Amino acid sequence: MNIYEVQTKPWDTILCIELEADLALGSYVCIENELGRDLAKIITKNSVTKDNLATGDHTVVKFVDSASREDIEHALELKKKNKKALSDCKAFVKKHNLPMKLVDVHFSFDDKRLTYAFISNGRVDFRHLLRDLVKMYKLNIRLQQIGIRDEIKINGDLGCCGEALCCQDFLRDLGNVSSDLADLQQISHRGSDRLSGVCGRLKCCLNYEKECYQDCAKCLPAVGTKVRTDSGRGKVIGWHTLKKSVDVRLDEGDTIIEVPIKNDPKK
Numbered sequence: 336m337n338i339y340e341v342q343t344k345p346w347d348t349i350l351c352i353e354l355e356a357d358l359a360l361g362s363y364v365c366i367e368n369e370l371g372r373d374l375a376k377i378i379t380k381n382s383v384t385k386d387n388l389a390t391g392d393h394t395v396v397k398f399v400d401s402a403s404r405e406d407i408e409h410a411l412e413l414k415k416k417n418k419k420a421l422s423d424c425k426a427f428v429k430k431h432n433l434p435m436k437l438v439d440v441h442f443s444f445d446d447k448r449l450t451y452a453f454i455s456n457g458r459v460d461f462r463h464l465l466r467d468l469v470k471m472y473k474l475n476i477r478l479q480q481i482g483i484r485d486e487i488k489i490n491g492d493l494g495c496c497g498e499a500l501c502c503q504d505f506l507r508d509l510g511n512v513s514s515d516l517a518d519l520q521q522i523s524h525r526g527s528d529r530l531s532g533v534c535g536r537l538k539c540c541l542n543y544e545k546e547c548y549q550d551c552a553k554c555l556p557a558v559g560t561k562v563r564t565d566s567g568r569g570k571v572i573g574w575h576t577l578k579k580s581v582d583v584r585l586d587e588g589d590t591i592i593e594v595p596i597k598n599d600p601k602k
Contacts (some may be wrong), residue, residue, distance in 0.1 A: 338383045341366060341375035341396075344441045346452050346485040350375065351383055352398040363402035363410075365444065368394075370475075372445040374402055374410045406444070413442040420472075424451055427467045435459050438486045450477040454486055487534040494532065494540075501539055512537040519548050521576060551576045554596055564594050 339352050341364060352366060358377055366375045383393055402410075420440045428435060435455040442449055449472055453459075461478050468476045488502040498504075514537065517523045517530055532538040552574070556562055560571045564583055572591070573582035580595045 338381055338385070338388070339364075339377050340379040340383060340393075341377050343373045343375045343443075344439070344450075344452075345489050346439060346481045347441075347450075347479070348394060349378070351388065351393045351395045353395065354398050356401075358401065363407060365399035365402055365406060366396045367399050368396040371443055371447055372399065374406060374444045410444060413444070413446060416442060420449065420451075423471060424464070424468060427464050430467075431461075431463050433459055433461060433464060435461070438481065439489055446474075448475040448477065450479055452479050452481045452485070452489075454483055455480060483534050484536060484539075487532075492533045494538075500533065506539060512539055512541050516541040516545060519552070519576075520544060521574065548576055551579060554579060555581055556596070562594070564592065566590075566592055 336353055336355060337357065339354075339358060340349050341352055342349050343366075350366065350368070352364065358364065358380070360377055360380060362377050363374055364377060366373055387393060388395060417440050420442070421437055424440070425437055428437065434457075435453045437451060437453050439452040440449065441452075449468070451468075459480070465476055465478065484502060487500065492500055492503075494500050514523070517525075517537070520541065522530065530537055530541070555574050555576070556571050558571050558573065562569060562571055562581075562583060564585075567585050567587055569583040569585040569592075571581045572584050575581065575593065578595070579597075580593050582591055583594050584591050
């Protein structure tokens with residue numbers, strides 16, 4: 336039994352299907368869940384195990400069939416309606432003066448559900464907007480709030496490395512990127528402009544070297560620790576994590592020296 340991760344749209348929840356068939360990554364399948372029928376793209380194969388599914392962290396949906404050429408053409412026809420659907424909704428957002436930015440829209444494969452993705456700094460009371468949309472389209476309307484990272488994942492761009500953004504290429508779980516990572520990697524002094532990605536948030540790649548820096552830092556004494564060096568006793572005032580050395584201010588003469596650390600320093 337193979338377990339595939341699938342996604343109906345790039346900003347929505349990743350779902351799982353189980354079946355014996357061997358399907359190619361990037362191919363499309365018809366799925367069905369409590370919201371109805373939709374077309375989904377296969378993004379991974381067997382990266383999720385039975386044990387993972389048992390935890391309840393993954394949503395399993397029903398596999399209907401592999402998408403036919405007619406199914407793909409139908410999905411493309413539905414996509415042609417996106418521009419008008421976005422334009423209509425933007426007009427209603429302006430009418431009700433709502434603090435939200437529309438990012439994308441998706442018609443379900445069965446053409447019974449219309450989902451709008453939007454960005455907002457807080458909660459939005461969109462009851463009047465929802466009523467207007469239902470009246471216009473006579474469909475089940477969903478308004479789904481997403482993050483600014485998801486918007487960039489949809490639109491795409493190039494990172495400062497010159498490559499396509501990780502979030503659009505291979506990075507599925509954007510996770511949490513905190514300023515603590517910049518402190519750990521001793522690059523906080525570079526400023527937010529150099530540490531921020533296209534989305535304006537801290538770069539996701541700060542997570543990539545997290546474990547490496549944590550391992551390197553294990554042998555380093557905490558800042559403020561009293562240590563004994565060949566030049567005398569002093570206090571640790573800074574780290575050079577990758578070099579595995581520390582700056583020590585000597586008790587005598589107030590001189591600062593750099594001391595390599597191979598093992599735990601003698602206190």
